Amino acid sequence: MQTFAFGYPRIGKKREYKKLLEGFWKGEVSKKELFEGIESVERGRIERYAEYVDIYPKGEMTLYDRMLDTSVLLGIIPERFLPYQGLETYFEMARGKYALELTKWFNTNYHYLVPEIERGEFSIKFVEPIDFLFNLGKSGILSLIGPFTFLRLSKALRRIETPVPVLEVEKIEERDKFERIFEAVSRTYISLVEKLSSDGEREIIFEEPSLVTDTEKWHWDLVEGFYKKVSEHVNVTLLAYYDGVSDYDRYVNLPVKALLLDFVSNKENYENLKRCGFPSDKTLIAGVINGRQVWRANLKEKARFIEDISKVAENIIISNSCPLYHLPVTVSVEDELSADIRERLSFADEKLEEIRTLRGLLLGEEEFVKIAEESEKLMGTSFAVNEDVRRRVSSLKEEDFTREKPYSERVKIQKDILNLPPLPTTTIGSFPQTEEVRKMRTAYRSGKISQEEYDRFIKGEIEKLIKVQEDLGLDVFVHGEFERTDMVEFFAQKLDGIATTKHGWVISYGSRVYRPPIIYGDVSRPEPMTLKEITYAQSLTDKPVKGMLTGPVTILNWSFYRDDVPKEEIAYQIALALQEEVRDLEEAGIKIIQIDEPAFREGAPLKRNDWKDYFEWAVKAFRLASRAKPETQIHTHMCYSEFNEIIDYIYEMDFDVISIEASRSKGEIISAFESYNGWDRQIGIGVYDIHSPAIPEKEEIKMIIERVLKVFPSDLIWINPDCGLKTRRWEEVIPALRNMVEATKELRKEVVVN
Numbered sequence: 001m002q003t004f005a006f007g008y009p010r011i012g013k014k015r016e017y018k019k020l021l022e023g024f025w026k027g028e029v030s031k032k033e034l035f036e037g038i039e040s041v042e043r044g045r046i047e048r049y050a051e052y053v054d055i056y057p058k059g060e061m062t063l064y065d066r067m068l069d070t071s072v073l074l075g076i077i078p079e080r081f082l083p084y085q086g087l088e089t090y091f092e093m094a095r096g097k098y099a100l101e102l103t104k105w106f107n108t109n110y111h112y113l114v115p116e117i118e119r120g121e122f123s124i125k126f127v128e129p130i131d132f133l134f135n136l137g138k139s140g141i142l143s144l145i146g147p148f149t150f151l152r153l154s155k156a157l158r159r160i161e162t163p164v165p166v167l168e169v170e171k172i173e174e175r176d177k178f179e180r181i182f183e184a185v186s187r188t189y190i191s192l193v194e195k196l197s198s199d200g201e202r203e204i205i206f207e208e209p210s211l212v213t214d215t216e217k218w219h220w221d222l223v224e225g226f227y228k229k230v231s232e233h234v235n236v237t238l239l240a241y242y243d244g245v246s247d248y249d250r251y252v253n254l255p256v257k258a259l260l261l262d263f264v265s266n267k268e269n270y271e272n273l274k275r276c277g278f279p280s281d282k283t284l285i286a287g288v289i290n291g292r293q294v295w296r297a298n299l300k301e302k303a304r305f306i307e308d309i310s311k312v313a314e315n316i317i318i319s320n321s322c323p324l325y326h327l328p329v330t331v332s333v334e335d336e337l338s339a340d341i342r343e344r345l346s347f348a349d350e351k352l353e354e355i356r357t358l359r360g361l362l363l364g365e366e367e368f369v370k371i372a373e374e375s376e377k378l379m380g381t382s383f384a385v386n387e388d389v390r391r392r393v394s395s396l397k398e399e400d401f402t403r404e405k406p407y408s409e410r411v412k413i414q415k416d417i418l419n420l421p422p423l424p425t426t427t428i429g430s431f432p433q434t435e436e437v438r439k440m441r442t443a444y445r446s447g448k449i450s451q452e453e454y455d456r457f458i459k460g461e462i463e464k465l466i467k468v469q470e471d472l473g474l475d476v477f478v479h480g481e482f483e484r485t486d487m488v489e490f491f492a493q494k495l496d497g498i499a500t501t502k503h504g505w506v507i508s509y510g511s512r513v514y515r516p517p518i519i520y521g522d523v524s525r526p527e528p529m530t531l532k533e534i535t536y537a538q539s540l541t542d543k544p545v546k547g548m549l550t551g552p553v554t555i556l557n558w559s560f561y562r563d564d565v566p567k568e569e570i571a572y573q574i575a576l577a578l579q580e581e582v583r584d585l586e587e588a589g590i591k592i593i594q595i596d597e598p599a600f601r602e603g604a605p606l607k608r609n610d611w612k613d614y615f616e617w618a619v620k621a622f623r624l625a626s627r628a629k630p631e632t633q634i635h636t637h638m639c640y641s642e643f644n645e646i647i648d649y650i651y652e653m654d655f656d657v658i659s660i661e662a663s664r665s666k667g668e669i670i671s672a673f674e675s676y677n678g679w680d681r682q683i684g685i686g687v688y689d690i691h692s693p694a695i696p697e698k699e700e701i702k703m704i705i706e707r708v709l710k711v712f713p714s715d716l717i718w719i720n721p722d723c724g725l726k727t728r729r730w731e732e733v734i735p736a737l738r739n740m741v742e743a744t745k746e747l748r749k750e751v752v753v754n
């Protein structure tokens with residue numbers, strides 16, 4: 001029995017990858033140093049693989065993103081970047097002023113760059129840095145992103161020759177368009193394969209995760225046609241992961257040599273395998289070690305599973321279920337985690353080890369049998385149980401998810417209490433996290449300054465911000481979130497049942513990393529989490545200050561979570577803890593509470609059929625957390641533009657006010673709310689893009705508000721930036737907000753006159 005692993009993280013044990021890239025962008029690292037550094041990171045990755053598994057890929061390394069690399073390799077370079085000049089253009093495409101769009105990679109927290117296809121003809125280009133990346137690995141099987149996945153994740157742009165030529169996004173979902181472009185893309189891939197095979201490659205791995213998303217029969221015809229041609233030149237291994245393949249029968253019968261089935265995401269692949277069998281002339285790569293979550297596997301159970309599927313599939317290779325780059329590198333450096341949590345964890349290195357152990361166990365090798373027995377003892381028992389929390393969740397009743405009064409009544413009560421002007425202005429929560437704020441936090445963490453000193457500093461920042469908001473003339477204030485590093489990590493550190501790591505970095509995109517918290521046990525709130533800062537801010541002003549919480553669905557979706565309890569139940573546990581916080585804030589006189597849910601949509605499953613289930617409990621979790629008195633105005637915030645498909649669920653969340661992005665999508669987003677029959681909730685329109693340092697002009701802002709005024713009655717509209725301001729500088733924030741308030745004031749006169 002052989003072993004295989006793929007997708008090992010590229011970040012490096014000490015975040016070398018990040019340092020190299022960012023150093024290069026700053027001009028502190030030369031190109032030569034960058035390439036040498038990346039080479040050494042790659043060597044480290046390959047050594048890891050070679051230490052633990054028999055078969056592994058080469059060509060997984062990138063200087064930013066593999067979808068970008070594939071684009072450049074295929075010669076799919078939008079006109080605005082031409083002429084292509086090596087690394088410089090490559091990084092222009094990745095992070096320049098007119099960079100490709102970044103978007104979520106399937107249902108993960110990784111973001112890829114969306115390729116833009118403008119023409120129907122392209123050809124292979126081994127330009128810099130693709131040539132460098134291709135020549136990095138000597139051992140291993142070459143891995144490429146497959147054409148189906150590549151195209152499904154791309155967008156096509158059409159040039160329209162009006163007096164001023166414009167580019168229009170062309171949908172490539174429709175069959176004839178997709179087929180036409182697929183034809184061109186596959187032709188290019190085939191010429192690549194021909195070249196590679198004449199260079200001596202005998203085998204190629206194609207990653208095709210899109211084969212687990214919703215597909216139609218004709219998609220499979222295209223895929224089959226392509227792999228038939230490729231198989232004339234090389235042996236093909238196909239990897240589809242993150243879910244069950246959408247057409248099992250078509251998938252396993254594709255003309256390839258080996259296929260991965262993800263047995264971890266859900267039971268679909270397993271059930272189909274049992275029902276339909278597996279071709280005896282092919283190799284089944286059994287994805288049994290979870291690449292998405294951080295738990296040690298119960299290896300005895302995994303071995304029983306492999307034995308079970310061996311009855312159906314003759315040739316089996318053991319593997320991880322999906323790429324390992326969703327995990328941090330190694331548990332071994334987490335010396336601050338308590339031992340009982342630590343011993344239950346498995347990051348990328350430990351996953352490789354598990355694959356090896358599982359093989360050893362199946363072969364009956366003594367040392368591995370012992371490790372596996374340990375893993376069964378450990379992972380087969382429940383951990384960090386809080387009976388009280390369990391009882392509360394299991395006794396939840398329908399009314400626990402419903403506010404005392406409907407919105408139509410709440411809105412009147414709240415109006416009387418808050419007494420806000422028309423088109424009230426506010427911000428989304430955070431204000432600039434300056435160098436000083438970060439320095440003080442580091443000093444506090446390392447014990448250089450005391451709790452009192454740190455608290456005093458935060459209080460000082462809050463005081464300054466209240467003054468700033470007063471001077472600007474905003475209507476609803478925030479406290480600025482100076483005490484928070486990250487909107488999820490902050491709550492994770494305050495809640496029981498959730499751990500945070502010191503070095504558990506995972507790449508979010510390019511060189512950007514984050515540390516997902518780990519929900520390991522039942523979640524509860526030992527004490528108030530936000531009360532101190534919010535009530536202090538409120539004590540300084542007569543204007544309402546918003547209580548600021550991160551929602552249960554976002555905390556869950558941006559963390560690793562346990563798999564012994566249904567996701568729904570974890571969401572309710574977090575929601576109950578947040579509800580306690582809501583109660584405390586109310587009691588302390590806070591009149592408005594914002595519960596952010598920027599990750600509400602992204603937790604949605606890959607297949608449409610599974611959406612209802614997800615959104616039902618996600619909506620309930622939000623409602624549970626936000627079950628406040630009718631007098632308390634509940635806000636939520638989401639910052640993306642695709643609301644059309646989920647608008648019904650959004651409405652069901654039963655908030656009083658939602659703030660959304662609208663500045664970048666130029667009001668398109670509003671159409672989603674407009675088309676909702678009977679939309680009656682208040683909407684905070686993001687009137688300027690906080691991702692750009694540019695200061696919006698008053699007139700621009702007025703134009704956006706005027707457009708919104710055409711769609712919604714003025715008493716539903718709030719005015720705000722489209723997200724938090726923490727990444728901006730004060731010099732940008734002040735004039736931008738001043739223009740926002742001015743624009744609003746001018747329009748207010750008209751609104752009142754009407």
Ligand code: GLN
Binds near residue numbers: 428481598
């Ligand atoms: N309240 C948060 C902030 O302002 C919201 C961040 C977000 O939507 N991602 O920073």
Ligand code: ZN
Binds near residue numbers: 598638639722723
């Ligand atoms: Zn946001």
